[in-house]
Amino acid sequence: MTTVNEPYVLNIGPQHPSTHGVFRLRVVMDGEVIRDLDMIVGYLHRSMEKLAEERTYTQNIPFTDRADYLAAMSNNLGVCLAVERLAGVEVPERASYLRVIFAELQRIASHAMANGTLVSDAGAWQTPLLYMFREREKILDLFEMTCGARLTTNYMRIGGVAFDPPPEFWPALQELLDEMPARIDEYASLVVDSEIFLARTRNVGVISAADAINGSLVGPALRGSGVPWDLRKAEPYCVYDRMNFEVPVGRHGDVYDRFMVRLEETRQSVEIIKQAVAQIPDGPHKTDIPLALRPPPGEVYGRVEGPRGELGFYVVSDGTPAPYRFHIRAPSLINLSLLREMAVGVSLPDAVVALGSLDIVVGDIDR
Amino acid sequence: MPAGPHQLDGHRIAARLGAALPGVVTRATQEWVEVAPERVQDALRWLRDSEEFDAAQLSNLTAVDRHTHFEVVYHLQSLDLNQQVVVKAIVADHEAPSLPSAYPVYKGALLQEREVYDLMGIRFADHPDMRRLFLWEGFPGHPLRKDFLGIGHGQTSGLQRFPNEDLANRDRMMNAGNLTSQDMPREAGGSMASGGH
Amino acid sequence: MESPGIILAFWVLSAITVAGCAMVLVARNLVHALVFLVLAFLGMAGLFLTLSADFLAVAQILIYAGSIAVLMVFAIMLTPLAARDNANSLYLLPALASGLGMAAIVSFVALVTPWAELKGDALAQNDPPTTVAAIGDLLLGRYVLPFEVASVLLFFALLGAIVLVHERGSRESQ
Amino acid sequence: MSSAADRRPATPMARQILEHHSLLSRARALPGEARFVLAVLTLGALVAGAGIGFLVVTGQLDGRWYDLRDLGNATAHFRGWTQRQGIHSAVPYLVTGLLGGIAILSLVGGWLVIGVWAERRLIAKFQIRQGPNRVGPFGLLQPLADAVKLLQKEVLIPIGADKLLFFLPPILIFIPAMLGWGPVPWAPKMSYADLNVGVVYTIAISSLGVLAVFLAGWSSNNHYALLGAMRTVAMMVSYEIPISISLLAIVLFTGSLQLSDIVAWQAQHNVWMIVLLPFGAFTFLFASTAEINRTPNDIGEAESEIVAGFHTEYSGMKAGLFLAVELGNALLVGAMMSTFFFGGYSLFGLERWIPGYLIMGAKTFLVYFGFVWLRATLPRFRLDQLMAFAWKFLIPLSIIQLLFVAVESMVVVQSGLPGIVTIGGSIIANAALTFVGVRAWANAIGYSPKEMASPPIMTNGVGGLRAAEQIRAAS
Known part of the structure; x- marks a missing residue:
C-alpha cells in the first residue's frame, strides 16, 4: 500500500507576516513538511555599492543607515572605521567612547527587535515584541536627542562622531542603564520560562559548530552554535579592549540558543555601556577631515561586530574622492547560506522560527 | 596601514602555499596573495585544511572590476588562531x-x-545554483561592472574630481578645521556636494 | 397532538433530505456532493426532532454531520491525485438498479413493520418523552448483546486500522 | 512597579494621544449645570438601587412578573395572561420564541461589540499600549467603526475559487455559533431551550463548525487556506474527544445531560466542578482553545506561518463574520465553562439577591478574560505537538479520570454518607490524580521541560571549532 504525495509550491512572501520585510521563500511542500526551499531576494535592492562609487566617502555613510536600518549606528561605525584605516585618520578618544556607547545601544535595540520578532514568529501575539519595543523606544529617544534621527541616524563621521551628546543625554542614559537589567529579567520570565516557547525552539534549526563556521555564519547565529567568536574580543576596535565583558555561546546550536545568546548579549552590552560612561574622557568629539577626503590608493577590509555579526566593508580607493569599489559584507545575507539546510525536512512552523532566529533585515540582504 | 590587525603577510602565505602546491601562487604582496584562477579551489582547500593557516571560514567574497580584468577577493579567517x-x-x-x-x-x-x-557577471563553475540573486532573470547587464551604462569619451564612472573643489590649493584642502560644511558653496548649480545637505 | 406546524416541518424536512440525497447523486464535484450529504444528514436530524426523538437528532448531528462528514473530508483530501470533478461513472445502470432495489426493500420494511405507536392517553402521559434514559435502558438491557457485538466489531476495525498504519510506518523507518 | 519615566510619554504626539480622552480632563471641562445634573442622576441611581435591593432582600418581589432576577417569571405571567384572555396557545409560544431568539442574537451581538473592545483594550494593557481610544469615550465605539469599515469594503472572490462554496462558510460557521447559545442557562428557569440532551447538543453543535472551516479553506483555492483548513480540521477532530470525555465526567456526577441540572447540582452541593474535577476543567479549557482557534492553539490561522489560515482569502464583512464568530465562540466557551465548571448562575446563595444572568455574565467574562490573557502571553504550539498533547496526554488521562469519577459518583449517589465526606473525598482523589498523575504521566512519556531550558555558557575566550569543543567539554 503506497501513497502518492503531491508536492506543491507555497510562496511565502514577498509580503508575509514572518518574512520581516519584502523577502520571498518559494517552498516546495509535502503536506506540512518542506521538501525544497528557494529564497528570492532583491525586492529592496537599491544597488548601494554602485551608487557609492559616485559619492564621496562621507556621503556614503547615510547609505549604510539604509542598508541595515535596524542597526544604523553599527553600520556607520563599520564604514567609518574602514575608511579611517584606509586614510589613516586618527580618532579622538572621546569619539571612540561615544562610538562604543552608541554601537552598544544600537545592539540592545536591534537584539530587542530580533528577539521580539522571533517570539512573534513562534506565535506569541506581539506581547514580548512590544515589551522589547519599550526599551528600544527609549534608546531611539536617546538617538533622537543626540543626532535628531531615530532610525537612520547617520551619526558617525570619518574621524569621530557628528555631535557631542547634549547634557540631558547622560541622565537619561543612566536611567535606562539602571532599569535595563530588571527589564531583561522581565523578558526572560515572559519568554524563556514558557514551556511552549521551549517546545517550539529547542532542537529546531540546529546548526553544528563546524557547519556554522564553514557556512560563514557570524554573530549570534555562530555563537549560538557554540563558537566563541566575537570581533569585539578577537579584533578589538575603538576602545573595546578596555571593556570587561563576556561572550555568551550556546550549547546546541538551535533556535533557543540563538535567542538566549542575544538576550545575554543585551546584558553584556549594558555592562559595556556602564563602563564606557564611567571611563569617557573630555575632549573633542571629532577630527576635522576634508570633505573631499582622498585616501591613498589601496584597499581595506574593515569589520565590526554588528548586532547580526561580522559587518565588513571592503573599500578600494584609487586616490579620488569617491571609492573605486565599495562592498558591504552583509551578515543578514550570508547568514542565510544555511537556511536551506535548516529548513528542508522540517515542518513549516519550524522553518519560520528558524528563519526568525537568523534575524534577517531585508535592507541588509538587498542593500 | 590598511591591513587588518590580524592579517597575515601575503609573502609568508605565498611561500607556504607555493611550497605545498607548486604553481598556484602567481603573485604576493604585503597584504594579499594572488593565486592562479583555475586553481582557486585547491588553494582555498589547502588553506582551509592547513594547520598553520586553518582558514576555516570564508569571511567575505567579492570582486573588483579593474576595467581590463576582474579581481575576485577572498577574505578568509581562522577563528581558532584569530588571523x-x-x-x-x-x-x-x-x-x-x-x-x-x-x-x-x-x-x-x-x-x-x-x-x-x-x-x-563572473560565472562560478561547479556552483550548484548559479542564478541571479538580486536582479530579475533577464536584467540586461551586470550593474557593478565599470562599463555598465558606460560613460562615453573614454571616461569612467566614479568621482574623479569633487565638485567645487579647489584643486590648485591642496594645502587649504587638507587643512583640518578649515573645511566645514559652511565653507562649501551651496548654490553651486546642481553640484553633487549640495546633494547631501 | 400533531400540530400543523410539526406536520409542515416534517414535509419540508423530508423534501430537504430527499433533495440533498438526490443532489449527492447528481453533483459532479466531490466536495459539493459532500455538502449535499451533510444537508441530507441535517434534514434527517430535523426529521428525528419532529418525531420527538431529540437524542437521536443530536446524535445524528454529532456522528453523521460532524464526524462522518469530517472523515469524508479527510478521505477526499488524502485521496492522491483526486481531481476536483468526478469522472463519468461506468456503473450508472447497475447503480440505479441496486439503488432502486434498496429503496424498494426499505419502503417495504417500513410499511410492513407493525410500529409500536403511542396513541391517545399513552402519548399524553409521555409528554415530553425522555428518550435518553429509554435508549440507555434498551441498549444496556434488552439489546445488550447486539450492542456489545457492534462494539467488538468496531473495536476490531479500529485495531485493523492501527495495524495497517503501523506496518507501513515501521517499514518506512527501516 | 512603574517608574515616573514609564508614565512620561516620549513625544508630544504621545502625550496628546494620552490626554485626549482622560476622564478627569473631561469632567473638568463640563459646565457647572451639567455637573449638578450628573450628581443628581448618580444620587438617584444609588437610591433606586438601594430600594430595589431592599425589595429583593425582603422577598417582596418573589414571583412577580417584574422580578427580573429570572425572566422565566415574566414569560410565565405572559403565558397565564394570554390563557386568561382566551388567546390561542400558539401565540405566546411564538411571541416568547421570537423574543428569545432576538434576545440571544442581540445579546451575542452586544457581547461581540463589548468583546472586541474589551479584547483590544485588554491586550493593549497587557502590551503596555493604549489601545483604541479615539472613537467614542475610551474607544468604546471602535468595534462599530470597525464593523462599518468592514461592511463597506469590497468583497473579493478569487478567480480560482469555487463560487458557491466560497460564499457559504461565513454563514455556515455563524449558525452553530448562534445555536450553541440555545441551552445556556442564564438563571434557574431562563434558557432558550433547556434541552434534556444539552451536553450532547453542545458537543454536536461544536462539531458542525469544522465543516464550514474546511469548506472555507478548500473553496478559496489557496494553499495557505487549505493548510489552515486541514490543520483546523485535524485539531478539531482530535480535541472533540477530550472535551467529550471531560464533560462525561460531569454527567456521571450530576446524572443528567441537562445543563440546568448540572448547574443545579453544583448549587445544591455548594461545590464547583472545577474544584471537583480540576483536570477535567483544564482539559475543557485547553481543548476549547483548540476548538475555537485561539492562542496557544490557533494553528489554524497561525499568522506568522500561514497568514490567516482558512480565511486568508476572505475580505470585507465575510472576514468580519469569521472574526465575529471566533470571538463569539470564545464567549460561548466562556458561558459553557462557567456553566459546567464554575457553578453557572449560582454563587453560594448570592443568586437569591443578584440576578442569575448577571452572575453568569460576570463568570463568562472572567473566562473570556482568561482567553485574552492567554492570547496576550503565550506563544503557539506546533501542529504535531498539539496532536501529541491531545492523543498522548489529554485523552489517556481523561479516560483515567473518567474511571475515577465512575467510582466516585457511585459512592456519592449510593453510599448514603454525608456529602461532605463523599464529595470531599472525591475532591481529594481528583486533586491527587491531577497533580500526581499528570506529573507521573509526563515523566512516563518522557517530558522534562526543566532539562530543556539551559542558559548559554559565558566565556571570555575567542576561538573557533577547537575552542567550541573545549567550552562544551568544560561545561
Whole structure:
C-alpha cells in the first residue's frame, strides 16, 4: 500500500507576516513538511555599492543607515572605521567612547527587535515584541536627542562622531542603564520560562559548530552554535579592549540558543555601556577631515561586530574622492547560506522560527 | 596601514602555499596573495585544511572590476588562531569571466558567489545554483561592472574630481578645521556636494 | 397532538433530505456532493426532532454531520491525485438498479413493520418523552448483546486500522 | 512597579494621544449645570438601587412578573395572561420564541461589540499600549467603526475559487455559533431551550463548525487556506474527544445531560466542578482553545506561518463574520465553562439577591478574560505537538479520570454518607490524580521541560571549532 504525495509550491512572501520585510521563500511542500526551499531576494535592492562609487566617502555613510536600518549606528561605525584605516585618520578618544556607547545601544535595540520578532514568529501575539519595543523606544529617544534621527541616524563621521551628546543625554542614559537589567529579567520570565516557547525552539534549526563556521555564519547565529567568536574580543576596535565583558555561546546550536545568546548579549552590552560612561574622557568629539577626503590608493577590509555579526566593508580607493569599489559584507545575507539546510525536512512552523532566529533585515540582504 | 590587525603577510602565505602546491601562487604582496584562477579551489582547500593557516571560514567574497580584468577577493579567517588571510584571483577575460566556485570548500560562498555573478557577471563553475540573486532573470547587464551604462569619451564612472573643489590649493584642502560644511558653496548649480545637505 | 406546524416541518424536512440525497447523486464535484450529504444528514436530524426523538437528532448531528462528514473530508483530501470533478461513472445502470432495489426493500420494511405507536392517553402521559434514559435502558438491557457485538466489531476495525498504519510506518523507518 | 519615566510619554504626539480622552480632563471641562445634573442622576441611581435591593432582600418581589432576577417569571405571567384572555396557545409560544431568539442574537451581538473592545483594550494593557481610544469615550465605539469599515469594503472572490462554496462558510460557521447559545442557562428557569440532551447538543453543535472551516479553506483555492483548513480540521477532530470525555465526567456526577441540572447540582452541593474535577476543567479549557482557534492553539490561522489560515482569502464583512464568530465562540466557551465548571448562575446563595444572568455574565467574562490573557502571553504550539498533547496526554488521562469519577459518583449517589465526606473525598482523589498523575504521566512519556531550558555558557575566550569543543567539554 503506497501513497502518492503531491508536492506543491507555497510562496511565502514577498509580503508575509514572518518574512520581516519584502523577502520571498518559494517552498516546495509535502503536506506540512518542506521538501525544497528557494529564497528570492532583491525586492529592496537599491544597488548601494554602485551608487557609492559616485559619492564621496562621507556621503556614503547615510547609505549604510539604509542598508541595515535596524542597526544604523553599527553600520556607520563599520564604514567609518574602514575608511579611517584606509586614510589613516586618527580618532579622538572621546569619539571612540561615544562610538562604543552608541554601537552598544544600537545592539540592545536591534537584539530587542530580533528577539521580539522571533517570539512573534513562534506565535506569541506581539506581547514580548512590544515589551522589547519599550526599551528600544527609549534608546531611539536617546538617538533622537543626540543626532535628531531615530532610525537612520547617520551619526558617525570619518574621524569621530557628528555631535557631542547634549547634557540631558547622560541622565537619561543612566536611567535606562539602571532599569535595563530588571527589564531583561522581565523578558526572560515572559519568554524563556514558557514551556511552549521551549517546545517550539529547542532542537529546531540546529546548526553544528563546524557547519556554522564553514557556512560563514557570524554573530549570534555562530555563537549560538557554540563558537566563541566575537570581533569585539578577537579584533578589538575603538576602545573595546578596555571593556570587561563576556561572550555568551550556546550549547546546541538551535533556535533557543540563538535567542538566549542575544538576550545575554543585551546584558553584556549594558555592562559595556556602564563602563564606557564611567571611563569617557573630555575632549573633542571629532577630527576635522576634508570633505573631499582622498585616501591613498589601496584597499581595506574593515569589520565590526554588528548586532547580526561580522559587518565588513571592503573599500578600494584609487586616490579620488569617491571609492573605486565599495562592498558591504552583509551578515543578514550570508547568514542565510544555511537556511536551506535548516529548513528542508522540517515542518513549516519550524522553518519560520528558524528563519526568525537568523534575524534577517531585508535592507541588509538587498542593500 | 590598511591591513587588518590580524592579517597575515601575503609573502609568508605565498611561500607556504607555493611550497605545498607548486604553481598556484602567481603573485604576493604585503597584504594579499594572488593565486592562479583555475586553481582557486585547491588553494582555498589547502588553506582551509592547513594547520598553520586553518582558514576555516570564508569571511567575505567579492570582486573588483579593474576595467581590463576582474579581481575576485577572498577574505578568509581562522577563528581558532584569530588571523586573516586575503586571497585574490585575477579573472582575465572581461567579456565572459569565469572562475571555479569556492562552494565545494566553503558553504558560505553560496550566496556571495551568486551576488558576484549577479552584479559583476563572473560565472562560478561547479556552483550548484548559479542564478541571479538580486536582479530579475533577464536584467540586461551586470550593474557593478565599470562599463555598465558606460560613460562615453573614454571616461569612467566614479568621482574623479569633487565638485567645487579647489584643486590648485591642496594645502587649504587638507587643512583640518578649515573645511566645514559652511565653507562649501551651496548654490553651486546642481553640484553633487549640495546633494547631501 | 400533531400540530400543523410539526406536520409542515416534517414535509419540508423530508423534501430537504430527499433533495440533498438526490443532489449527492447528481453533483459532479466531490466536495459539493459532500455538502449535499451533510444537508441530507441535517434534514434527517430535523426529521428525528419532529418525531420527538431529540437524542437521536443530536446524535445524528454529532456522528453523521460532524464526524462522518469530517472523515469524508479527510478521505477526499488524502485521496492522491483526486481531481476536483468526478469522472463519468461506468456503473450508472447497475447503480440505479441496486439503488432502486434498496429503496424498494426499505419502503417495504417500513410499511410492513407493525410500529409500536403511542396513541391517545399513552402519548399524553409521555409528554415530553425522555428518550435518553429509554435508549440507555434498551441498549444496556434488552439489546445488550447486539450492542456489545457492534462494539467488538468496531473495536476490531479500529485495531485493523492501527495495524495497517503501523506496518507501513515501521517499514518506512527501516 | 512603574517608574515616573514609564508614565512620561516620549513625544508630544504621545502625550496628546494620552490626554485626549482622560476622564478627569473631561469632567473638568463640563459646565457647572451639567455637573449638578450628573450628581443628581448618580444620587438617584444609588437610591433606586438601594430600594430595589431592599425589595429583593425582603422577598417582596418573589414571583412577580417584574422580578427580573429570572425572566422565566415574566414569560410565565405572559403565558397565564394570554390563557386568561382566551388567546390561542400558539401565540405566546411564538411571541416568547421570537423574543428569545432576538434576545440571544442581540445579546451575542452586544457581547461581540463589548468583546472586541474589551479584547483590544485588554491586550493593549497587557502590551503596555493604549489601545483604541479615539472613537467614542475610551474607544468604546471602535468595534462599530470597525464593523462599518468592514461592511463597506469590497468583497473579493478569487478567480480560482469555487463560487458557491466560497460564499457559504461565513454563514455556515455563524449558525452553530448562534445555536450553541440555545441551552445556556442564564438563571434557574431562563434558557432558550433547556434541552434534556444539552451536553450532547453542545458537543454536536461544536462539531458542525469544522465543516464550514474546511469548506472555507478548500473553496478559496489557496494553499495557505487549505493548510489552515486541514490543520483546523485535524485539531478539531482530535480535541472533540477530550472535551467529550471531560464533560462525561460531569454527567456521571450530576446524572443528567441537562445543563440546568448540572448547574443545579453544583448549587445544591455548594461545590464547583472545577474544584471537583480540576483536570477535567483544564482539559475543557485547553481543548476549547483548540476548538475555537485561539492562542496557544490557533494553528489554524497561525499568522506568522500561514497568514490567516482558512480565511486568508476572505475580505470585507465575510472576514468580519469569521472574526465575529471566533470571538463569539470564545464567549460561548466562556458561558459553557462557567456553566459546567464554575457553578453557572449560582454563587453560594448570592443568586437569591443578584440576578442569575448577571452572575453568569460576570463568570463568562472572567473566562473570556482568561482567553485574552492567554492570547496576550503565550506563544503557539506546533501542529504535531498539539496532536501529541491531545492523543498522548489529554485523552489517556481523561479516560483515567473518567474511571475515577465512575467510582466516585457511585459512592456519592449510593453510599448514603454525608456529602461532605463523599464529595470531599472525591475532591481529594481528583486533586491527587491531577497533580500526581499528570506529573507521573509526563515523566512516563518522557517530558522534562526543566532539562530543556539551559542558559548559554559565558566565556571570555575567542576561538573557533577547537575552542567550541573545549567550552562544551568544560561545561
